Amino acid sequence: MDTVPDGVEVVASLDRARQLDSPPLLVLDAVTGFLDRHGIGSGPLAWQRIGDGQSNVTYLIERGRECVVLRRGPRPPLPRSTHDMVREARVQKALGEHGVPVPEIVAVCEDESLLGVPFYLMSRLDGTVITDTIPSHLSSAEQRRATSEAVVDALVALHGIDVTRGELASLGRPEGYLRRQVDRFSGLWEVSATRSLPAVERIRDWLGRNLPASQAASVVHGDYRMGNLMFVPEAPARVLAILDWEMATLGDPLADLGYLTATWSEAGSPPTPLELTRVTRSPGYLTQRRLAERYQSRTGLDLTPLPWYQTLALWKAAIFCEAIYTRWQRGERPDDTSFGPSLGTGVPRLLERAGRYADLNHAREGDRYQHHRRR
Incomplete structure (x- = not known):
């Protein structure tokens, strides 16, 4: 030290x-x-x-x-x-x-x-945060799967808390959460962006036209990913603590699942600035689809509109990263020599990935989600 x-x-x-x-x-x-x-x-x-x-x-x-x-x-x-x-x-x-x-x-x-x-x-807690390397005690195929399952199960438990009474009831208004998210991040883009990226407005309009109906109200972490979890320092895999609650509020639980799955690294997917836990590309970890299936089996929520939430997650991430990029350009992040500069190309990559979830890159806007809603 x-x-x-x-x-x-x-x-x-x-x-x-x-x-x-x-x-x-x-x-x-x-x-x-x-x-x-x-x-x-x-x-x-x-x-x-x-x-x-x-x-x-x-x-x-x-x-x-x-x-x-x-x-x-x-x-x-x-x-x-x-x-x-x-x-x-x-x-x-x-x-x-x-x-x-x-x-x-x-x-x-x-x-x-x-x-x-x-x-x-x-x-201070004595635990393990997994990012670039796999801890030896969680490196077996069995423990890689168990780690993935623990990530989902901790989220299910968080979303199962009663938020209608006590201190938690004052953390936010679940009603209208999704609309407020779209409006809030639209406003953040307007005040922080210094360049023109038409995909931001295109995705915003698609999100606004296709708002799903929230099926439940829960605590929403807002940045739920493996890098914000601490695991106990021995096998079997078990979450010791959930970290980084800055963005927590009350809202739609599928917002967390959309973010978790959209930012989850898996083999064959192109990298983005949000690839903060690369190890899940390795064999043994659950895929995005398997994560969602485990969540659905434990909550009973309909995941048909999940692509909408995944689009929202990456669109918000792109806008937030653009704010960081702007701060870096202005010299307000003097210690940042890698992440800030990388966002010049990283933000457009996030928007491109968001467009894939919405299918805006290959089909008429709104078609994919509207199709899911009709099924």
Whole structure:
């Protein structure tokens, strides 16, 4: 671990931070003071950046015998109503009370004078996040299948929670969720895009004309994928925690399934910027179709309109990635030397894939989903 370095990402003091043109992500004396006020550890702290997130930033913080995880948003300026760490912490607290596997929230800081944005601390969990490599204890064909099944089963359990009462009932309005998603991301495109990509409007219009009727209301994670799951550090495969709740709300559960399946890597599919867990291309993992079948068998929901939700997922991802690309172009992501630049071609690839799910690349707009609806 690094200790008290001085640089662009992490600096030792608030005085040093004020001298920089671009604000740092971690100010060690500010964090140390916050830990003091909450009785967390003693003495100097050590830090390590963790996770593969391209938006919010997560650090492992060690101080004496104490170890916590700090999560914060990216450098300001931030798009309106995004990266709300205070709300994310509240969501996790509420979900934990309903038995959802989430890290314990240790402390929340709403004072933006410390790091420039709010942040929170959560407990450190001893587990495995699967991204580029397959853990040895989950590498057998049996455990690869079990891992895939655990991903689906954790989502089924999340979607089975009663959201009509208690704290969870205040997280959002399930009614009209799909329409709001289309409208919200249309607005995000208008304020963040710096180039013309006609596919954005073409897919938006198709989504708007073919809104499915929601069959249920549930907690929607909003970024449900294997890279946001932590597994126990031994076989058999079991989800220890679901991470990254920034986009959670109440809405249509098939939005999560559409995102999970549309972004799930499998052999033979072309890569996109959302290929964040490449290992599922390997033999033994369930395919997108098998994931959907397992979900359907456990929920009883009709998956006929699933292509609509998959289209929505990749269209939203393209717009969100375009916002990141714009921030990178403006110099607001100075540490980003790979992901941001890749989105110049990556965003059009996402839109092309979204068009495939809607069948807009090969058939008259609306035909495919309208056909599914008539069957």
